[in-house]
Amino acid sequence: MTETPSRVDLTTITSLCKRRGFLFQSSEIYGGLGSTWDYGPLGVELKRNVKDAWWRAFVWGRDDMVGLDAAILMHPDVWRASGHVESFNDPLVECRDCHQRWREDQLSEAKCPACGGELTEPRMFNLMFETYLGPVKDDASIVYLRPETAQGIFVNFSNVLTATRRKLPFGIAQIGKAFRNEITTGNFIFRTREFEMMEIEYFVKPDEGEEWYRRWVEESRRWYADLGVNEARLRVRDHDPAELSHYSIATSDIEYLFPWGWGEIQGIANRTDYDLRAHSSGSGEQLTYFDNETGQHITPYVIEPSAGVDRAVMTFLTDAYTEEQAPTASGKLERRVLLKLHPALAPVKVAVLPLSRNERLTPLAREVHDKVRRSDAIRGLVQYDDAQSIGRRYRRQDEIGTPLCVTVDFDSLDDHAVTIRERDSMAQVRVPIEGLVAAIKERLPG
Amino acid sequence: MTETPSRVDLTTITSLCKRRGFLFQSSEIYGGLGSTWDYGPLGVELKRNVKDAWWRAFVWGRDDMVGLDAAILMHPDVWRASGHVESFNDPLVECRDCHQRWREDQLSEAKCPACGGELTEPRMFNLMFETYLGPVKDDASIVYLRPETAQGIFVNFSNVLTATRRKLPFGIAQIGKAFRNEITTGNFIFRTREFEMMEIEYFVKPDEGEEWYRRWVEESRRWYADLGVNEARLRVRDHDPAELSHYSIATSDIEYLFPWGWGEIQGIANRTDYDLRAHSSGSGEQLTYFDNETGQHITPYVIEPSAGVDRAVMTFLTDAYTEEQAPTASGKLERRVLLKLHPALAPVKVAVLPLSRNERLTPLAREVHDKVRRSDAIRGLVQYDDAQSIGRRYRRQDEIGTPLCVTVDFDSLDDHAVTIRERDSMAQVRVPIEGLVAAIKERLPG
Numbered sequence: 001m002t003e004t005p006s007r008v009d010l011t012t013i014t015s016l017c018k019r020r021g022f023l024f025q026s027s028e029i030y031g032g033l034g035s036t037w038d039y040g041p042l043g044v045e046l047k048r049n050v051k052d053a054w055w056r057a058f059v060w061g062r063d064d065m066v067g068l069d070a071a072i073l074m075h076p077d078v079w080r081a082s083g084h085v086e087s088f089n090d091p092l093v094e095c096r097d098c099h100q101r102w103r104e105d106q107l108s109e110a111k112c113p114a115c116g117g118e119l120t121e122p123r124m125f126n127l128m129f130e131t132y133l134g135p136v137k138d139d140a141s142i143v144y145l146r147p148e149t150a151q152g153i154f155v156n157f158s159n160v161l162t163a164t165r166r167k168l169p170f171g172i173a174q175i176g177k178a179f180r181n182e183i184t185t186g187n188f189i190f191r192t193r194e195f196e197m198m199e200i201e202y203f204v205k206p207d208e209g210e211e212w213y214r215r216w217v218e219e220s221r222r223w224y225a226d227l228g229v230n231e232a233r234l235r236v237r238d239h240d241p242a243e244l245s246h247y248s249i250a251t252s253d254i255e256y257l258f259p260w261g262w263g264e265i266q267g268i269a270n271r272t273d274y275d276l277r278a279h280s281s282g283s284g285e286q287l288t289y290f291d292n293e294t295g296q297h298i299t300p301y302v303i304e305p306s307a308g309v310d311r312a313v314m315t316f317l318t319d320a321y322t323e324e325q326a327p328t329a330s331g332k333l334e335r336r337v338l339l340k341l342h343p344a345l346a347p348v349k350v351a352v353l354p355l356s357r358n359e360r361l362t363p364l365a366r367e368v369h370d371k372v373r374r375s376d377a378i379r380g381l382v383q384y385d386d387a388q389s390i391g392r393r394y395r396r397q398d399e400i401g402t403p404l405c406v407t408v409d410f411d412s413l414d415d416h417a418v419t420i421r422e423r424d425s426m427a428q429v430r431v432p433i434e435g436l437v438a439a440i441k442e443r444l445p446g
Numbered sequence: 447m448t449e450t451p452s453r454v455d456l457t458t459i460t461s462l463c464k465r466r467g468f469l470f471q472s473s474e475i476y477g478g479l480g481s482t483w484d485y486g487p488l489g490v491e492l493k494r495n496v497k498d499a500w501w502r503a504f505v506w507g508r509d510d511m512v513g514l515d516a517a518i519l520m521h522p523d524v525w526r527a528s529g530h531v532e533s534f535n536d537p538l539v540e541c542r543d544c545h546q547r548w549r550e551d552q553l554s555e556a557k558c559p560a561c562g563g564e565l566t567e568p569r570m571f572n573l574m575f576e577t578y579l580g581p582v583k584d585d586a587s588i589v590y591l592r593p594e595t596a597q598g599i600f601v602n603f604s605n606v607l608t609a610t611r612r613k614l615p616f617g618i619a620q621i622g623k624a625f626r627n628e629i630t631t632g633n634f635i636f637r638t639r640e641f642e643m644m645e646i647e648y649f650v651k652p653d654e655g656e657e658w659y660r661r662w663v664e665e666s667r668r669w670y671a672d673l674g675v676n677e678a679r680l681r682v683r684d685h686d687p688a689e690l691s692h693y694s695i696a697t698s699d700i701e702y703l704f705p706w707g708w709g710e711i712q713g714i715a716n717r718t719d720y721d722l723r724a725h726s727s728g729s730g731e732q733l734t735y736f737d738n739e740t741g742q743h744i745t746p747y748v749i750e751p752s753a754g755v756d757r758a759v760m761t762f763l764t765d766a767y768t769e770e771q772a773p774t775a776s777g778k779l780e781r782r783v784l785l786k787l788h789p790a791l792a793p794v795k796v797a798v799l800p801l802s803r804n805e806r807l808t809p810l811a812r813e814v815h816d817k818v819r820r821s822d823a824i825r826g827l828v829q830y831d832d833a834q835s836i837g838r839r840y841r842r843q844d845e846i847g848t849p850l851c852v853t854v855d856f857d858s859l860d861d862h863a864v865t866i867r868e869r870d871s872m873a874q875v876r877v878p879i880e881g882l883v884a885a886i887k888e889r890l891p892g
Contacts, residue, residue, distance in 0.1 A: 004650050021512075021609030029601050029729040033589070034579070036519055038602055041512035041610055048501075055494075060827060061819070066467075066487035072623065073482055075473035092581055101581065131577045131591065133480070133639070134536055134627065135547065143479070145577065145591075155475050156484055163467030164487055167796075172487075175516065177623065181580065193579070194519050283475040329615035375506070379825070381506060387611070408680070 004232035006259045008321040013259075014188055016337075020400050022046065022317070022347075023189065035185035035192045040401055043313070045347035045381055047196075050312050051175050053344050054198050057223055058173050065169070065171045065445055067165055070152025072177060075145050075295050080280025082151050082275065084128060084144075091122035092122065093185055103183045127180045129193075145179035145185070150304060152176075153201040154275045168289060169212060171202035175309065189310040190263060196309035201302050203289070206273065209301035210250075213270040217252045220266050220305045224254065224312075226341040229319045233257040248276040254307075256315045265315050266307035273299040316345055320401060326426065329391050339401030340424055343444045348402040350440055351378040353393050355409040357386040365408040368418060368433060372406070375437045378444065398423055404443060406436065448677035452705045454544065454767040459705075460610060460634055466846050468492065468763070468793075469635065479635065481631035481638045488846055489759070491641075491793035491827055496758050499790050500644050500816040504619050511617045511646070512610055516598025518623060519579070519589050526598050527728025529692065530574060530590075537568035538629055549629045573626045591625035596750060598622075599647040600721045601732045614735060614746055615658060615793075617648035621755065636709060642755035643750050647748050649735070652719065655747035656696075659716040663698045665711050666751045670700065670758075674788040675765045679703040693720040700753075702761045711761050712753035762791055766847060775837050785847030786870055789890045794848040795826040796886055799839050801855040803832040811854040814864060814879060818852065819862040821883045824890065844869055849890060852882065 017023040021040035025032045039047050059067045079085045091104040104122040112119055122270030129145040132138075146152065153172045160172055175198045185191045204212045214389040217236055225231050239251040247269075254266040276287040276299050317339070326336035343349070350372055354365035366384070373382040383402070385393050390407065397405050407419040417432045420439060431439045463469040467486035471478045485493050505513045525531050537550040543563030550568040558565055575591040592598065599618045606618055619698050621644045631637045650658045663682055671677050685697040693715075700712040722733040722745050734743040765787070772782035789795070796818055800811035812830070819828040829848070831839050836853065838887075851867040858864050863878045866885060877885040 018605075019609065021606065024602055024605045026519070026598075027518045027524055027601055028605065029725065029731040029733075030521040031525045033517075033521045035517060036517045038517055038598060039515035040602070041514065044513040044515040044620075047515065056825075060825075063830065068487065069485035069490040069493065071479075071482045071484055071640050073472075073479060073625075075476040077472055077476045077477045080601075125581045129577045131575045132627075135571045135629065144803060152472075152484060155473055156470055156486070159464075159470045159474065160467065162488060163465065174490075179519075179579075183581065186746040279475065285475040292684045315796050377823075379502075379506075384509065 003257065003279050004230060004348055006233070006257060006318055006321075007323065008318060009259050010188060013318055013321060016321075017043065017188075017317070017400065035182075036194055037189050037192065037310075042347040046311060046341075046345060047313055049345045049347070049380070050077040050316065051196075051198065051309060053227060054223070054307070054312075055173070055175065057226075058171075058200060062171075064169060065173050066160060066166070068153055068160065068172050068174045069157060069176060070149065070156060070174065072146050072179075072328070074146060074152065074155070077282060078145055078151050078155055079128065079144050080281075081278045082154075083278065084147060084151075085126070087246070088128055088147060089126050092125040093119040093122045095119055101183055106184065107363075125181075125183065127182065129181050129383065147180045148175045148178050148306070149176045149197050149199045150201060150275070150306065152301075153199070154279050154287070155283075157203075157276060157286065159226075159291065168291075169202065169208065170277045171200045173198070173200045175199075183249045187258070187260060187263070189314050190258070191231040192310065198309055198312075200279075200305045201275075202304070203300040206298065206301045209270050209272065209303065212303045213250055213268065215307045216303050217254075217268045220268055220307070221254050222254075222313065224265070227316065227345060228340070229256070229315060232251060233319060235261075236260065246271070246434060247271045256311075256319070257284055258314070258318060265311045265312070266305060269304045269306070271302045271304050273301055276300065329389075336398060338398035338423060341401035341403075343403040345405050347381060347403045348383050348397065348400060349378050349444060350406070351383045351385055351393070351397045351405045353384075353390060353405055353407050354386050355390055355407060360413060361408055361410070364385070364412060368406060368408055368436065371433070372437060372440065377437055377441045394421065404440060447520065449703060450676060451765045452679070452703060452764055452767075453769065454764060455705050456634060459764055462767075462845065463489065463634075463763070481628075482640055483638065483756075485637050488793040491754060492762070492787075492791060493759050495791045495826070496762065497642075497644065497755060499673060500669070500753070500758075501619070502619065503672075504617075508617075510615060511521060511610070511619050512606060514599055514602060514606065514618050514620045515622060516595065516602060516620065516860070518592050518625075520592060520598065520601070522589055524601055524725075524726060525574065525590050526596050527724045528600075529594060529724065530597075531572070533692070534593060535570040536629055537571050538571040539565040539568045541565055545810060547629055549850075555646060563655070571627075571629065571641075573628065575625045575627050593626045594624050594752070595620045595622045595643050595645045596647060596721070596752065599645070600725050600748075601729075603649075603722060603725075604731065605678045607735065609789055614737075615648065615650040615654065617646045619644075619646045620644075633704070633706060633709070635760050636704070638756065639762040644753045644758075646751045646756055647717075647721075648750070649746040649748055651744065652747045654747065655716050655718065658749045659696055659714065662749050662751045663700075663714045664723065666714055666753070667700050670702075670711070670761065673762065673791060675702070675761060675787070679765060681708065683708075690698050691715070693717045702757075702765070704760070704764060709757070711757045712751060715750045715752070717748040717750050719747055721748060722746065762787060775835075782844060784844035784869060787847035787849075790848045792849050793827060794843065794846060795824050795850070795890060797831055797839070797843045797848050799830075799836060799851055799853050800832050801836055801853060806859060807854055807856065808832070814852060814854055814882065817879070818883060818886065823883055823887045840867065850886060 020042035026036035093104045095112035095117040133140045250270040253264040255262040280287045298393040320339040320341045352369040354361040369384045405421040468489035472482035537666040539550045541558035544561040578587045697715040699710040701708040704817040726733045764788045764829040798815040815830045853865040
């Protein structure tokens with residue numbers, strides 16, 4: 001498929017996100033905290049929907065997966081055994097003139113990119129945030145904010161196996177926050193110090209590693225496509241052998257074509273038996289699986305699909321952004337901005353709009369709103385909006401990606417029917433109020 | 447209503463939780479990390495369901511509420527303005543003999559409760575976890591792990607107001623992790639250093655504070671009751687004036703009768719305009735609301751219902767635990783353990799069980815399982831289990847609170863019907879496979 005550039009630049013999407021309440025700069029009234037973001041009223045719904053769609057596809061929808069939610073604070077020995085205390089470092093350099101800090105491995109020249117000044121020698125900087133558990137601040141009380149959720153899965157391998165009586169192959173899925181004290185951040189919510197991950201550790205017999213690795217690359221890619229991401233802006237990039245992490249024999253990235261170029265939104269790695277062996281040796285507990293067929297204890301291989309929640313949000317937002325020419329009520333053409341979000345992801349599922357703010361329309365419109373909102377079938381926000389002209393309200397809903405608007409007009413008082421307007425086609429269809437919930441449900445797959 | 451003691455002790459519930467995969471001690475293979483817990487395959491579903499039920503009731507179900515998801519790391523000035531840097535302290539004493547540490551305000555005597563040794567003078571210990579943002583560890587780079595989610599709401603007050611054009615009264619709801627470096631922890635997941643909160647900041651005109659405070663106390667209590675918690679184990683306790691926090695003019699706790707006695711599961715406070723004024727003064731930004739009717743800028747009062755997610759999980763688990771005598775297949779009476787969880791909270795919604803593991807039954811049972819699992823109408827785990835006798839499998843599902851079992855037997859091959867068994871009554875009803883999803887949906891409210 002031909003590569004299709006993004007339809008939106010970063011400034012436009014960031015500004016829409018702030019104006020409409022998707023994302024705010026964290027602690028903004030105090031000048032903000034570097035590259036940290038708060039999800040606003042619409043953003044929190046979009047993020048919930050992304051996580052729910054993932055959980056539904058990979059946990060509820062499969063026989064071979066269970067969920068987990070491990071704590072952010074773990075025993076520090078976890079990070080010694082995993083290799084993070086020793087090796088989770090980036091080379092840090094500082095400009096002797098302007099004192100900006102950079103990752104040396106990301107610089108193309110030996111001079112400061114900001115001012116051209118001379119840089120210090122690189123020193124290795126560990127990306128794990130440290131804090132102290134208990135009232136005494138000494139080395140013995142250091143704990144780390146987890147830089148990934150994966151290790152919480154590995155250390156619970158035996159607990160999960162015992163409690164669920166699983167057979168290979170099976171996976172453990174987890175969604176949760178992770179923290180990395182990145183030297184450089186940026187591109188909105190793409191690279192931040194606090195972020196959320198959706199990770200699977202999928203345990204297989206060692207000789208099935210390669211096959212499952214390939215399957216997970218394809219299933220991971222398809223998840224974004226199934227949720228509407230344009231496949232011309234998705235690609236799979238296999239890592240060169242030189243790029244591979246110490247624990248991996250094969251890694252692929254799912255990349256999306258952002259306004260600034262291709263960026264990783266998910267990685268899939270064949271981690272072999274590295275992690276289970278490392279924690280067996282670190283803890284003294286045997287993290288193995290008893291294979292009934294061969295009567296032997298084996299250490300499974302692990303395939304890890306690891307995705308960023310915030311990067312997924314960024315992908316869906318960017319990909320959904322559309323500008324087009326559309327006719328106004330008076331027939332004039334005007335610019336229409338819409339988010340073509342998959343209905344499962346849209347923060348507002350349905351907006352109920354009286355044609356105008358009128359004392360005869362309001363009671364019926366409120367009744368319709370209540371009916372739709374109370375229905376079990378529609379899981380998500382159902383908004384009521386009666387401010388400004390109907391045209392303005394349609395545009396407002398388009399801009400936040402609401403798939404359906406339900407309009408209550410003066411005819412509704414007589415025919416007990418309302419109009420459903422579809423976001424993308426702007427097609428309108430008249431349906432009886434009695435069958436409204438079913439008609440909505442039919443148009444909101446997922 | 448008469449107080450009804452808990453039906454279960456802490457050891458029994460903790461052991462069930464570990465055995466069936468609700469909760470594991472965090473980093474257990476490394477000896478654990480004090481009072482930190484990981485949610486296992488069933489626990490993660492239960493916790494999701496608790497949070498979803500809350501979000502659905504208080505965000506999706508209301509016209510006067512919007513959601514938010516602020517970052518855990520905030521600008522340190524937030525915690526200076528809120529008073530946490532100065533005053534979020536507990537008095538810490540240490541035993542000079544055994545070196546155990548205690549909260550002085552929780553001791554009834556001046557000697558160590560563990561060994562009777564002499565205690566040190568108390569010193570004030572701040573409960574906020576500190577870490578450093580960026581590579582330099584100095585005072586200027588200290589950030590805190592938030593000890594509550596509330597402040598993320600206050601600092602976003604103006605952003606939310608502008609983006610959503612809300613009128614008073616309205617609330618902002620948030621679910622997220624918080625961290626407190628508690629000196630003493632315990633009672634399973636009741637008091638831990640890392641925990642999750644569900645908080646609402648509800649903004650009202652100052653003269654409506656008292657009325658809304660009373661309404662939120664009742665709505666908060668009712669949420670637990672609506673989800674099945676025995677009202678004889680719920681009570682509202684108003685704080686004495688001497689107990690009140692510095693920001694509050696009235697506080698009530700919703701308490702639950704745990705195996706060890708009454709414990710707070712939610713607090714409702716009238717925080718007045720303390721927080722918005724504190725952040726206006728701390729940041730220099732005016733956090734006010736323009737009242738169209740009077741033409742004046744006012745600082746709203748805030749009513750705060752603040753609940754612990756983990757404490758809610760603990761409440762629902764404890765309250766659902768039931769032991770009773772039930773007949774086996776052979777008519778003998780035997781002890782039956784069941785969790786009478788509300789269907790909306792149950793981790794597994796439906797279990798599909800072939801009468802036995804048999805090559806004629808398996809294909810149809812798998813087909814039924816797929817049909818139920820794929821249905822949009824059932825949101826949650828749908829399990830398939832064919833290991834051991836049908837009686838054992840019913841008991842297994844009872845013990846984890848599965849509301850419905852669907853049994854596929856040899857008659858099913860002919861009559862294309864299956865048996866639905868209800869957890870609490872053990873009543874069985876035969877339904878055609880064609881109408882199975884509808885029959886399940888009817889029995890799974892919420």
